[in-house]
Amino acid sequence: MSTSVQHQPLITLNGIKKSYNIGLPNEAEVLHGLSLSIGTGEFVALIGPSGSGKSTLLNIIGLLERMTSGSYHIQGVETSSMDDAALTLMRRQMLGFVFQFHHLLPAFTALENVTLPALMREGSVSTAQKEKARAILAAVGLENAMHKRPSELSGGMQQRVAIARALVLNPPLVLADEPTGNLDTASSNEVFTVLRQLHADLNLSFVIVTHDQSLAARCDRVIEIVDGQIKRDEAIVAKVAN
Amino acid sequence: MLYALGFERTVALRFLREGRMQTVLIIVGVAAGVAVVAYISALITGLQSNTLEKTLGAQAHITVSAPDDNVSSARVPNIAGTTALVQTQPRAQRPRSISNWQQLMPVLEAMPDIASVSPSVLGGGLAVRGEATKAISLTGVVLDRYDKIVNLRSKVIAGVARLDPGDGIIGSELATDLGIRVGDRLLISTGASASAVTDSLRVTAIVDLGVRELNRRSVIVPLRAAQNLINLPGGATNLDISLRDVWSAQTLAADLSQRFPYKIESWQQANAQLVSALNAQSVSTSLIRVVVMIVVVLGIASVLVVSVVQKRKEIGILRAMGATQGQVLRVFLLQGAIVGAVGSALGVLLAVVLIWAFTYFVRGSDGLPLFVISLAPALAMRIALIATVCGVLAAVAPARRAAALDPALAIRI
Numbered sequence: 001m002s003t004s005v006q007h008q009p010l011i012t013l014n015g016i017k018k019s020y021n022i023g024l025p026n027e028a029e030v031l032h033g034l035s036l037s038i039g040t041g042e043f044v045a046l047i048g049p050s051g052s053g054k055s056t057l058l059n060i061i062g063l064l065e066r067m068t069s070g071s072y073h074i075q076g077v078e079t080s081s082m083d084d085a086a087l088t089l090m091r092r093q094m095l096g097f098v099f100q101f102h103h104l105l106p107a108f109t110a111l112e113n114v115t116l117p118a119l120m121r122e123g124s125v126s127t128a129q130k131e132k133a134r135a136i137l138a139a140v141g142l143e144n145a146m147h148k149r150p151s152e153l154s155g156g157m158q159q160r161v162a163i164a165r166a167l168v169l170n171p172p173l174v175l176a177d178e179p180t181g182n183l184d185t186a187s188s189n190e191v192f193t194v195l196r197q198l199h200a201d202l203n204l205s206f207v208i209v210t211h212d213q214s215l216a217a218r219c220d221r222v223i224e225i226v227d228g229q230i231k232r233d234e235a236i237v238a239k240v241a242n
Numbered sequence: 243m244l245y246a247l248g249f250e251r252t253v254a255l256r257f258l259r260e261g262r263m264q265t266v267l268i269i270v271g272v273a274a275g276v277a278v279v280a281y282i283s284a285l286i287t288g289l290q291s292n293t294l295e296k297t298l299g300a301q302a303h304i305t306v307s308a309p310d311d312n313v314s315s316a317r318v319p320n321i322a323g324t325t326a327l328v329q330t331q332p333r334a335q336r337p338r339s340i341s342n343w344q345q346l347m348p349v350l351e352a353m354p355d356i357a358s359v360s361p362s363v364l365g366g367g368l369a370v371r372g373e374a375t376k377a378i379s380l381t382g383v384v385l386d387r388y389d390k391i392v393n394l395r396s397k398v399i400a401g402v403a404r405l406d407p408g409d410g411i412i413g414s415e416l417a418t419d420l421g422i423r424v425g426d427r428l429l430i431s432t433g434a435s436a437s438a439v440t441d442s443l444r445v446t447a448i449v450d451l452g453v454r455e456l457n458r459r460s461v462i463v464p465l466r467a468a469q470n471l472i473n474l475p476g477g478a479t480n481l482d483i484s485l486r487d488v489w490s491a492q493t494l495a496a497d498l499s500q501r502f503p504y505k506i507e508s509w510q511q512a513n514a515q516l517v518s519a520l521n522a523q524s525v526s527t528s529l530i531r532v533v534v535m536i537v538v539v540l541g542i543a544s545v546l547v548v549s550v551v552q553k554r555k556e557i558g559i560l561r562a563m564g565a566t567q568g569q570v571l572r573v574f575l576l577q578g579a580i581v582g583a584v585g586s587a588l589g590v591l592l593a594v595v596l597i598w599a600f601t602y603f604v605r606g607s608d609g610l611p612l613f614v615i616s617l618a619p620a621l622a623m624r625i626a627l628i629a630t631v632c633g634v635l636a637a638v639a640p641a642r643r644a645a646a647l648d649p650a651l652a653i654r655i
Contacts, residue, residue: 064562064650085566092564099653103559107256120565123248165563 009037009073010172010205011061016070018056018228030056031228033070038207040172043199045219046209053228054209055177061207062095062175063087075172092121096166096204098176103162104150110137110161111146117169129168136164139201140194156187160194167198176208180215192218250569253560254576261549265581268545272585273592275538276629279531280593280617283625285600286527288615290520294488297516298509300451302360302391302482303491304498305512306346307505308338337365339477340504350483355494357486360387361478363468367432369412369461371420378416379459380430382468391482394449394462400424401447405464410443413457417448424448430461432471439471535632542581542636546574550644557644558652567645574641575634582633586626593617 018031030053038044048054059065060072063079072079074094082090104113114133115125122129137146140160150158159179166174179195180188192215199206208219216222217236224232258265311333340346343361350359363382368375385405389395395403399414401424410428422428422445431440443463451457469475485491488509495508510517550557557570594617601611 059650062562064653088561088564088566091562095564097559097562099559103555103653105253105256105556105559107260116560117563119249119252120560120563120569 010040010042010075012037012071012073013061014071016057016060016072017068018053018060018065019068022068029068029228031060031067034225034228034230035070036223036230036233038173038205040205041203043196043206043220044208045216045222046207046225047211047213047216047222048225048231050211052225054225057225058175058177058207058209061173062097063091092117094172096169096171096174098159098162098166098174098179100178100181104158104165106150109147109149110142110153110164113150113161114165114168117165121169133164133168136168137161139198140164141190154187155183156190159183159187159191163191163194163198167202167204170202170204173205173207176206178209178211180210180212188212188215249565250572250576253573254580257549257553257556257573258577258580261552264545264549268541268581269585269588271541272538272581272629272633273588275534275541276586276589276625277592277596278534279629280590280622280625281596282527282530283621284593284597284615284617286523287618287621288613290523292613293516293520296452297513298488299397300392300453300456301509301512302480303485303488303509304483304495305507306340306350306481306483306498306502307479307507308340309503309505311336311338337363337472337474337479339474339479340481343478343481346481346502350481353494355485355487355490357484358387358390360384360391360482361465362388362480362482363465363472363474363477364479365432365468365472367430367461367471369416369420370429370431371422371426374420376416376419377459378430378461379456380432380468380471381460381462382465382472383462384465388462388482391484392451397449397451398447399450401445403449404446405462406446407464407467408443409446409464410467411447411449411462412445413460414448414450415454415458416460417445419458422448428461430463430471432473439473441467441471443467535628538585538629539632539636542578542633543639545581546577546637546640547643549577550574550640550647553644554647554652557647558649561647561649562653570647571641571645574644575637578633578635578637578641579630580633582630582636583626585633586629589629590617590622590626593622 014035016031016034017029019027019029021027034053034057046054046058056065060067067080070080074090077090079087079090104110105116108116111130111133114137115130118125118129118133134143134146137143140163142157142160142164145153145157150161153161159182163176163179166176176195180191183191195206195208196218198204208215210216219236221235222232223230347359347361350356360383363380365380367378367380369378383405385394385403389403394411398411400417403411405411410430412422412428417423420428424445424447427442427444429440429442431438441463449457449460449462451460463471465478469477472479485494491508492510495506495511498504499506560570561567597615597617600615604612606612
C-alpha cells in the first residue's frame with residue numbers, strides 16, 4: 001500500500017463556527033472557531049465522542065451545511081459566499097459521499113446506483129462510464145452482484161456499492177460518515193480495506209468519521225474533535241516514528 | 243424533451259415503479275376522472291346536437307317576415323288643463339307579404355354566412371276529408387329551396403316528395419287522423435277572404451317532421467297554391483334562411499334587423515326556452531368538469547406529497563450527490579405529467595367503452611339508439627391534454643417541497 005501525501009492543501013478551514021437555533025433561547029454553538037487543512041491524497045480519520053461536532057464538521061466540509069462564520073476554501077475557492085446552485089455544482093465536481101446507512105436508491109440495481117452520478121451530470125450514461133462503473137464494482141468485489149437491488153445485498157455489500165458510487169467520478173475528496181458504523185467486525189474490516197485499497201490506487205483524499213479507534217489507527221492522520229474544538233491532530237506515521 | 247431529461251425521467255419512472263400500488267391507484271383515479279369528463283362531454287354534446295337537429299331540422303335558422311301591423315293612436319290636441327284618454331286595441335295580424343321579397347332574396351343569398359333562402363307563404367286553414375275536418379298550418383313553398391332549409395326529402399316516410407300544381411305533402415299524424423294514404427285527395431279550405439277559398443290536392447308524400455304537433459297540422463303545398471289559398475297573389479309571408487353556422491343566427495339576425503325594415507327572428511329568439519335549457523346544460527357540464535378535475539388534481543397532489551415524505555432520504559442523497567434543486571423539482575413534475583398522461587390515455591379508452599355501452603344498451607322503444615354520441619378525437623385530445631397539464635400543476639407543490647429539502651437534514655432522518 002502506498003500513499004502519496006502532498007503538502008498542497010485541498011481544503012482549508014479557518015475559524016469555523018457553527019451555531020444552531022440562532023436567536024432562540026436554545027441557541028447552541030457546536031463548533032468554536034475550528035481551523036484545519038487537508039492536503040491532496042491524505043487519508044484522515046475524524047474521531048471524537050458523540051455530540052462533539054464531527055458530523056457537523058463533515059457536513060460543512062461536504063457543503064451540505066453552511067457555517068455560521070469562518071472561511072472554507074476548496075482548491076483555493078472560497079465557498080462561504082456561494083449560492084445553493086453553485087454549492088451543488090461544487091459538491092458534484094469535488095466531493096464523494098459515503099454514509100453510515102449507505103443510502104442507496106432501492107429502486108436501482110447496484111450498477112445503476114453507481115452510474116447515477118454520471119446520469120445526473122450528463123443526462124445519460126455512456127458505455128465508457130458504464131464500463132468504469134463495472135470496473136469499480138469489480139474492484140470492491142461485487143462483480144457478481146451488479147444487477148442486484150440493494151435489498152438483495154448484505155450490509156457490507158451495500159456499503160461497498162455506496163463506496164463505488166462515491167468514487168466513480170474520481171472526486172478529489174471523499175467524505176465518509178461512519179462508513180463501518182452499521183456493520184459487524186468482519187464486514188467493517190472488509191469495507192475499510194476496500195477504502196484503503198482505493199485510496200492507494202486512486203490517490204484521492206479521504207476524510208472518515210469513525211468511533212472505532214482501531215480503524216482510526218489505520219489512517220494516515222487522526223483529528224480528534226472534543227466539544228467543537230480540535231483536541232488532537234497528528235499523523236499516525238509520525239507518531240509511530242516518535 | 244423527455245429524452246433530454248434523462249436523469250429526471252429515469253428517477254421519476256423508478257420512483258413511480260417503486261410505489262407500485264400508490265401509482266396504480268392514482269392512475270386509476272385520473273383515468274376515472276378523465277373518463278367521466280370525456281363521457282359527460284360526449285353525452286351532452288350528443289344530446290344537444292340531437293335536440294338542435296330535431297328542433298332546427300323543422301325550422302329555419304332565421305326567419306324574415308313583414309313587420310307587425312300596428313295601430314297608431316290618434317293625435318289629440320294637447321290643451322292645457324285637459325287630459326287626453328287614448329286607448330288603442332292591437333290589430334289582428336293578417337297574413338301580409340314581405341315587400342320586394344324577390345329583390346331581397348339574391349341580396350341575402352350573396353351573404354357569406356347564409357347557405358340558402360326559401361320563400362314561403364304561411365297561413366291557417368282546414369283540411370277536410372269526408373266527414374273529418376282538421377285545423378291545419380298551411381305552408382306554401384318552392385320544394386327545392388325549402389328542402390335546403392329543413393331537408394324535407396329526408397323526412398319522407400311514404401311516397402315521394404313532389405310539389406307539382408295540385409300536389410301536397412302532409413304530416414304523418416294528420417294522415418292518420420284523416421285516414422289518408424299517398425295518392426289520396428284532400429280538400430283544403432281557408433277563410434282568408436270574405437268567401438272561403440278551397441282547393442283540392444293530391445297527397446304525394448307523408449312526412450315525419452320530428453315533432454308530433456307539426457306532424458298533426460302540417461300541409462305543404464306549392465307556393466303558388468298557397469298564395470291563392472291565403473289570398474296573397476305573388477306574395478311571400480316569410481323568407482326562411484339556413485346558415486352555415488347555426489350559432490351565428492342571433493348576431494346575423496340583429497345585423498339584418500339594422501339593415502332591412504322587416505321583422506327578423508333568429509331560431510334562438512323563437513326557441514328561448516330551449517336555448518336556456520341548452521345553456522343550463524352547458525354550464526352544468528362545465529361545473530362537473532371543473533369539480534372532477536379539481537378532484538383529480540387533489541388526488542395526484544396528495545399521492546405525490548406522500549411520496550415526497552416517503553422518499554426524503556433518497557431526495558437527500560440525490561441532493562448530496564449533486565442533484566440540483568431544479569433536477570429534483572423536475573423529477574416530481576415529471577411524475578405528475580406521467581401520471582396525468584397515462585391516466586388520460588386510459589380514461590379516454592374507458593370513455594370510448596362507456597360510449598359504446600350507452601349506444602349499445604340504451605335504446606328507444608323502436609330499438610334504435612336514443613341518439614348518437616361519439617367522442618371527437620379533438621375533444622379527447624383536449625381533455626387528455628388538460629388532464630396532463632393538471633397532473634403537472636398538481637405536482638408543483640410537492641415538487642417544490644422536495645426541491646427545498648435540506649439534504650443534511652433529509653439524510654440524518
